[in-house]
Amino acid sequence: MDNPSGIGEIPDDLVLGNGHVHVWNLSLEPSTVLRGRLAGVLSPVEQRRAARFHFDRDRIRFIAARGLLRFILSLYLRLQPEQIELIYGPYGKPALARRANKNGFEFNLAHSDSLALVAVSRSGLVGVDVERIHLPMDMNQLVECFFAPREIQLFQKLPPHLKPLAFFNLWTRKEAWLKATGEGIAHSLNRVEVSFLPGETAQLLTLPTEVASIEQWSLHDLDVAPDFAGALAIACHRPIISYRRWNFSDGPQNSVTTSFESLPDRFWRAQEFAATKAG
Numbered sequence: 001m002d003n004p005s006g007i008g009e010i011p012d013d014l015v016l017g018n019g020h021v022h023v024w025n026l027s028l029e030p031s032t033v034l035r036g037r038l039a040g041v042l043s044p045v046e047q048r049r050a051a052r053f054h055f056d057r058d059r060i061r062f063i064a065a066r067g068l069l070r071f072i073l074s075l076y077l078r079l080q081p082e083q084i085e086l087i088y089g090p091y092g093k094p095a096l097a098r099r100a101n102k103n104g105f106e107f108n109l110a111h112s113d114s115l116a117l118v119a120v121s122r123s124g125l126v127g128v129d130v131e132r133i134h135l136p137m138d139m140n141q142l143v144e145c146f147f148a149p150r151e152i153q154l155f156q157k158l159p160p161h162l163k164p165l166a167f168f169n170l171w172t173r174k175e176a177w178l179k180a181t182g183e184g185i186a187h188s189l190n191r192v193e194v195s196f197l198p199g200e201t202a203q204l205l206t207l208p209t210e211v212a213s214i215e216q217w218s219l220h221d222l223d224v225a226p227d228f229a230g231a232l233a234i235a236c237h238r239p240i241i242s243y244r245r246w247n248f249s250d251g252p253q254n255s256v257t258t259s260f261e262s263l264p265d266r267f268w269r270a271q272e273f274a275a276t277k278a279g
């Protein structure tokens with residue numbers, strides 16, 4: 001299949017059927033050559049935003065995330081990456097401008113450290129979140145300030161070694177849903193309740209009352225990488241989630257070559273297992 005972006009071949013299985021979600025797992029540490037290529041596809045607004053970052057590392061990650069997002073969307077829309085027109089919701093959620101999006105693609109982006117996720121679907125609003133699991137200094141305080149009474153109680157009873165994973169389950173699962181609706185985390189963190197105890201399947205338990213029906217939504221953990229928690233919320237009951245990675249490498253004469261991988265479910269856990277064995 002021809003690639004409109006001109007830097008690689010699109011795999012034939014990139015067709016996004018009803019009920020399917022593609023989750024792209026991206027590294028935000030591009031080579032210098034690739035960085036230039038990605039910066040070149042940003043819109044003037046994105047370029048101005050990139051220029052405002054104080055630290056180079058943050059600027060590079062922003063350029064990589066937005067540039068790769070444009071390349072990914074270009075594959076589905078059959079446009080050049082720089083032709084992708086983004087519009088923004090009242091709380092800043094980027095979406096595709098309707099006139100170029102006749103097939104109803106929805107997407108969402110999240111990043112943490114040097115890793116980003118992009119979820120793409122045609123089956124309803126979608127939100128993703130990813131966080132590196134660490135020990136936040138103010139974890140107990142954050143839980144008490146922002147979460148629901150039932151969650152606070154359950155969290156406080158956990159043994160200390162389970163708290164970081166529980167905290168990031170809680171955070172990423174709620175945020176994924178709040179990003180799917182586009183509202184963000186400013187108002188309703190304590191009005192969305194989710195399962196979060198280590199080992200519990202991701203599940204939405206309570207949504208703000210004005211939302212039509214909890215049944216139309218589903219929540220899923222994402223296999224991202226060791227030490228990362230990831231979650232996806234979508235307005236679709238039983239989506240089929242598949243993972244994808246787009247590998248870029250510098251070719252001769254400053255060109256960029258690409259290859260695609262469709263990653264089977266559980267890929268990341270298998271990788272973690274292999275790393276443990278090797279260690």
Ligand SMILES: CC(C)(COP(=O)(O)OP(=O)(O)OC[C@H]1O[C@@H](n2cnc3c(N)ncnc32)[C@H](O)[C@@H]1OP(=O)(O)O)[C@@H](O)C(=O)NCCC(=O)NCCS
Nearest residue numbers: 090091092093094109110111129179180182183184185186
């Ligand atoms: C959206 C939000 C949850 C992101 O939190 P975060 O953990 O820092 O960042 P994440 O990595 O999860 O996601 C960032 C990406 O989500 C997307 N995004 C931005 N706002 C969004 C929103 N309201 N809903 C969904 N996605 C959003 C963008 O692609 C952003 O990437 P960018 O940095 O390239 O622009 C947080 O910024 C928020 O709550 N925003 C709402 C702000 C608000 O209420 N503003 C008041 C009115 S303007």
